[in-house]
Amino acid sequence: MEASAQIYHNVIMDRFRSPRSAGRPENFDAEAEGNNPMCGDRIHLYFGREGARVSHESEGCAIMIASAELMADAVAGKTPAQIRDLRADFESVVTTGAENPALGDLNALANISEYRSRIRCATLPWATLGLALKEAE
C-alpha cells in the first residue's frame, strides 16, 4: 500500500478520523452549503469574521473532510483577500500536483491531482467558503 499512502497521507487520515473543526459553533457571521451532486458529498460551513474561524458539518469522503479541516487551519487569522489567494494557490496544487512550500499541510492533498474526478472532493470546502465569504461581506 505504499502507493495509496501518497493519497491517503497520514495527515489526511488523521484529520478525517479526528476532525478538530467539526460542528456548529455558537456564534458565526455567515454560513453556506456546498454539495457535489455526482457523489453526494455535502458540507455545511460556518464562518466567523473575527480571526476567520471556520467550522463545518460534513458528510462525505475522507478527502473532502480532511480538506475542510486543513482549510480551517490554513485560513485562521487571514483576511478575505488572503483567503482568496490561498484558495487559488491550493487549487493549483490539487490540479497540477506540484506542491507549494508556502501552503504547509495543505500539500498533503497534492496527489489527488492524479484523480481528476476527485479534485472536486478537495475543492468543495473551498468553494463553499467562497460562498460564505461573499455572504459575510
Next chain:
Amino acid sequence: MEASAQIYHNVIMDRFRSPRSAGRPENFDAEAEGNNPMCGDRIHLYFGREGARVSHESEGCAIMIASAELMADAVAGKTPAQIRDLRADFESVVTTGAENPALGDLNALANISEYRSRIRCATLPWATLGLALKEAE
C-alpha cells in the same frame, strides 16, 4: 466494357432506346402510377383487360424502362393469376441473379441482382402493374 455488358445487355439497351409499348392508349380498363422517391423514377401504366395489354409512360433509368417494356411483352395474353405468378418468378430472378428458362427475355435483367439498390428499378413496373390489376378487378 465486357463486365458492364452483363448489366446493360443488348436487349435492355434496345428496348430502352426503342420502346414499343410506350404512350397512352386510346382505350384501357385500368391505370396506375408508380414512383421510386429515392431516385425519381416514375411510371404511369395503362392496362387493357382484353389480351392483357400494357402500355406505359415512363421517366427514369434504362433498367426501369426496359423492364416495363419486357414486362409488357411477357404479360400479353396472360390471365391476372398468371401475371401474378410471373411477377413472383421475375422478382426471384432479379433478387437472386439465377436465370429462369421459362422467363425468356426477362432474364436479361438477372444481373441487376448485384446492385441491391437498383433492383427496385426493375421491379417498379411490376409493382405498378399489380396496382392496376387490383383496380381492374
Next chain:
Amino acid sequence: MSASIKLQPFDLAAIRRDFPILESQVHGRRLVFLDSAASAQKPRAVIDAMVFAMEHQYANVHRGLHWMSERTSDAYEAVRDKVAKLLNAASRDEIVFTRNGTESINLVAYTYGRAILQPGDAVVVSEMEHHANLVPWQMLRDAHGVELRIVKITDAGEVDFNSLEEQFADGRVKLLAVTHMSNVLGTYTPVERLAKFAHERGAKILLDGCQAIVHRQVDVQAIDADFYVFSGHKLYGPSGIGILYAKREILESMPPFMGGGDMISSVSYERSTWAKPPHRFEAGTPAILETIGLGAAIDYVEAIGFPAIAAHERELTEHAIAVLSEISGLRILGSAQDRGGVISFTMEGAHAHDIATLLDRQGIAVRAGHHCAEPLMGRLGVTATARASFALYTTIEEIDALAAGLIRVKQVFG
C-alpha cells in the same frame, strides 16, 4: 463475419486472450476490471470487424449505387437481422438503431409519448430505475401533462406487486417502463409477469434491457415486450450504437423523432412523408462502423452461448457474495431471489469514493457514486455505493483480489 455460429466450450483463459486490454497494468499491477456494467471491454473480433470495414469496405450506406456502398449497406443491414435473431423479434423491421439505450428510451418518450399517450394518462416506473428510464418520463410529464408514478421496491430490491396494484388501480396507466435488471442491485425483474400484468390492465410495457441483455437470453416474443432497449457498448460492442425494439404495429403508429436524410419517403417544402419503420426513426448517416462492430459482438457472445455465460457469472456472483459477506462492516445492497453479477456495497467508516480510489491503487477498477440512480440511493438510505460488476471474462481470482483489496481498505480506514 461468420455466418454459422459454432458453440465453443467455455474456456476462460482463451476468452481472456480475446480481450487485449485485459493484459494491461495499472499502477504496476495487472488490471482487475470490475466495472463492466458501466461499459464492457471489446474482444478482438469486434476490433477486427471495425478495422476491416475501415481498411477494406467502407462508404456511406443506403444512398449509393456503387460497390463500396452496396457492400457496406449489406454488412450494416445484416446486423439488423442479427439483432432481430438475438432478441427473437418477429421481424427485422422491428429493430431501430440508435446511439445508446438512453436515446432509445428518449425516442419512445418523444414519439410514442407525445403522439399516442394523452395528457392525463399515467406512466409507471420503478424505484430502481437508471436515470435513463426516469428523466425522459419526467420531461414528458412536464411537457405533455402525462402523470409519472413510482412503483415501490421491497427491501430485498424486488418490484413490490402490491404497490404496482395500487399504481394501476385507477386504470389510467398506459405504460409501464421498468428495468429488466438493476444496475445497482443486480435484481432481475419478472418481465413475463410484469408484461402480463400491464397488458391485462390495458398498458404497454417498456423494458430497459441495458444490463440484462449482457447476461441472459432475451426473447421479446416470449416476454411479450412492447418495447425493449439496450446499448451495444455493454454487450462487448463499440460505443455509439444502441437498439430500440418495438412491436411492428406500435412502430408504425409512431411519428418520426428526428428529421433528415434516409427517414423520408418524399420531401417537398409543404409536406414530407415518412419512410416505413425502422428507417423512419434513423435520420442521417448512422453509426455504420459501430453497427458492424455490434454485429461482431453478437456473433462473439452467441458463439460462447448465453447458457455458458450465465453459468459462469452465477458462479462468480455466488462466490463474490460469499467472500464479501465475510468482511465485517461491509454491507451488500439488495438480496433479490433472481440476481446477476452486479454487486453494490458500502463499508462502515469508508466512503465509496475512498474505497474506489484505494482499490484503484491496487489495479482494481470498481465504480463508486450514485450509479445514475439518485432516487434509489435515497430509498436505500445511502448517498453513494461502491459497485463491482462481472463480465464473461471475469475470474474467481479477480473476485478474491477484490476481497483482499477491501481488507486493505479496512486497514487504512479501520
Next chain:
Amino acid sequence: MSASIKLQPFDLAAIRRDFPILESQVHGRRLVFLDSAASAQKPRAVIDAMVFAMEHQYANVHRGLHWMSERTSDAYEAVRDKVAKLLNAASRDEIVFTRNGTESINLVAYTYGRAILQPGDAVVVSEMEHHANLVPWQMLRDAHGVELRIVKITDAGEVDFNSLEEQFADGRVKLLAVTHMSNVLGTYTPVERLAKFAHERGAKILLDGCQAIVHRQVDVQAIDADFYVFSGHKLYGPSGIGILYAKREILESMPPFMGGGDMISSVSYERSTWAKPPHRFEAGTPAILETIGLGAAIDYVEAIGFPAIAAHERELTEHAIAVLSEISGLRILGSAQDRGGVISFTMEGAHAHDIATLLDRQGIAVRAGHHCAEPLMGRLGVTATARASFALYTTIEEIDALAAGLIRVKQVFG
C-alpha cells in the same frame, strides 16, 4: 495523440498510403473513390487511435474514479478542446457531441426551436438545403407553429439576396438556417455576410457545415455564427460522432434535448436539475471511441493544413470542370463564383442511375440520386443527378479516369 502538430508538405502519394482502403480493387479495377462528400475514407491514424483505445485504454467516461475511466475521460474530453480549436470557438463548453450533423440540427430545432422560438416567428432556409436542414424545421413548423420560409437561389446556385431581403421584410424571421457549402452544387455561401445580414435584422444564424468543414478553415468567431454543425465521418473521422457548436449564452438558454445519465445535476422524482452545457445535451454513454477517432482525424487534417488541402482541391475542381465540360451532352449543375470539389451533372440520354452503375463497373464510385435535396432537384428541373466529389486524397488521374469512364457511358447510351 500528438500534442503539437507539425505541418507536412503536401505529398499526395504519401497521403494516399495513409488510407488503406484506397488500395482496393473493385470489379478487377483499382478503386477510384469519388464519393467522399457522402462519407470520407479513414486514415491509418484514425484507425490506430480507435484500436489503441479498445486495446489499451477503455472504460466508460465521466462516471468512474479508476485509472481506465480517468484516462479515457481525458482522451475523450481532449477532443472537445481539439474541436474548439478547429472552429476557433471561444470556449470548449460551446462544443456539444452528437451522433451526426443531422442530430445537431434536430437538437437545435427541439430545444432552441421549441423553447426560444415562439409561434408566429419565422425560420428561413435556402432552396439548396440538405433534408437535414429542412425536415427538422418542417417538423418544428407543424408541431410549434413557427413559419418556414424558403430563400431562393440564383441560376448560378448562389443565395439570392433580393429574395433574402423579401423573406426578412416583415421582421418576423428569428433564425436563418443555411448551408455553408451545398452538397449538390458545391457552392460556398458567403457566411460572414449572411451572419451580418441576419444579426442586423435581429435573427440568429445556423450554418450547416457538414460539407464546408472538410475543405476550408472555419472560424466561428470571425463568421459570428450562432450555431455551426458538422459530422465527423465526412472529415475523415468515424461514423457515429457529430458536432454542434453554439455560442455559450445560447446554449445556456436552451433546455435539454434527451434525458438520462450525465446530463443532470441532480435527480429526484419531483424535479431534476440540469447540468451546465455542454453536458446538459449529452445524455447517456457517448460515442467514446468515435470521439477519440474524430480527434485523430482533426490532428491528421491539421497536420496537412487547410491551405494545402484547399489548394489541392481547387486544382482538382478546376481540372474536373475543364475535362467534364468537354464531354458533349454533359451538363454541370451550378456555377457559383466560390465553389468547391463537389460536382453534380447530368448527361443527355443517360439517367444518373445508369451512369453510376456503368462507372461502378469500371471501379469508379460516384453517387446518383437526389442527394437528400429533393426540393433542390425540382428547382434545377431534374429528378436526379450524378455527383463526383473530391477529398484530400483524390488525384488528377482519378478525374481523368472519370472523364474516360463517362465517354464510355456515352458509347453505351449514345
